[in-house]
Amino acid sequence: MNKSFDVLSTLKKSSLFQNAPQNILTELAELATVLKFDKNQEIFGEGEKALGFFLVLDGMVKIYKLSPKGKEQIIHILGPGDVFAEIVLGGAETYPVYAQTLSKVKLAFFEKQKFLNLVQRKPEIALNLLALFAGKLKTLVKQIENLTLKGAGERLLSYLWDLSKEGKQSIFTLNISKSQIALLLGITPETLSRLIQKFKDEEILEIKGKKVKLINPEKIKNFISS
Amino acid sequence: MNKSFDVLSTLKKSSLFQNAPQNILTELAELATVLKFDKNQEIFGEGEKALGFFLVLDGMVKIYKLSPKGKEQIIHILGPGDVFAEIVLGGAETYPVYAQTLSKVKLAFFEKQKFLNLVQRKPEIALNLLALFAGKLKTLVKQIENLTLKGAGERLLSYLWDLSKEGKQSIFTLNISKSQIALLLGITPETLSRLIQKFKDEEILEIKGKKVKLINPEKIKNFISS
């Protein structure tokens, strides 16, 4: 069947299940429901009843918080192979954040109880889950570090540095719009625009549309860790 | 033996183990090493080899990040019953943060592999672990929300509101110094001082030393959720 194949191939690539044996992967694929979304659709809202968690099969998703005044802070940007809303497995009754698509998206949905039953029968998955949670914890702590201990410029360079795989890939393409990057970095689009201009003037990097070129990776490396 | 008794009573109170059966609690207590620290001692530093995790038996501990310039952001403040560095159970090789005591402290240390062996033998603990991780994730997301979507004043009131148990306890005592609160809220001591003065003038609260009195809980509630 086409569905199982689709899900299976992404399951294997996902960090959560990549080392799982074939029989478990097949069970997981059977267990999953495939969901399709258009661009800019809400997947779930904060406070909504949490029924299960998701694996991104295709497209980009953002996880974010809204202030009462409508200001948005992106917590995570997710792509193929990434898992989100896994917090339900820790007993959360409602989603504590918003989730929205940034493109056409295909998701695998895992109903909480069904998945936990599988974990009970195959406890070795629990270790994968712990690793997944630990990874998210580390990401969030890094996010706090970036937002509180770094200035806007440093945050931007740090973000681009990560996208370039620590400078190994000095030319690459942004996978989300600049306004979304601003929301992730906790700055306004205006500030982002000005920073890009400044770094261009300083001949540190070049950005044309979504194409990025790091001209002086050494300078960037120094700047983000000093 | 005195040691086992000490550890056991706190284990029962901790959210991680509170619902565990007696036999597991006893095993856990046997497995733990009790460590004692003076005030302002480093427990571990960022990048240090992660050998296990900790349960606070007595005293206060802070988990924090440092910028290259020495600026500090507190991630968590922990007291009796709280667990920290649990990230090692997800496979982390090094601690990603600093941990330091804020008072005389007694800790139970659980060596990673010993603990994981116990989890293997008693997989029901894994669910507790997932809940622990999920709780931390939620706390960190809330921290990001506070730091990015709220102003300094709102963050302070939000913090005090939580200490007052959502206003149920309008008189209470701060368990850490004001300068540490400032580091947690991501502001300077000067700003904290001025905010307290302002809220006094507005007759919203009174703070004398470590004694806090919320004069107008309704106003606070409104302020932090509007």
Add this chain to the structure above:
DNA sequence: TTAAAAATTTGATTTAAATCAAGGAAAAAT
């Protein structure tokens, strides 16, 4: 108890980034 050190408060000034405003470029829809 008193001296020394540390933490807190208050004042003056600076600064990083937000906001407000408008024009230009790119993307999407017709």
Add this chain to the structure above:
DNA sequence: ATTTTTCCTTGATTTAAATCAAATTTTTAA
């Protein structure tokens, strides 16, 4: 292909909070 809408850029101004500086209070230690 052209219009419409959304996104991005640039400029002028404001603002929240940081920094710098110094006095005062609290805590710790001799």
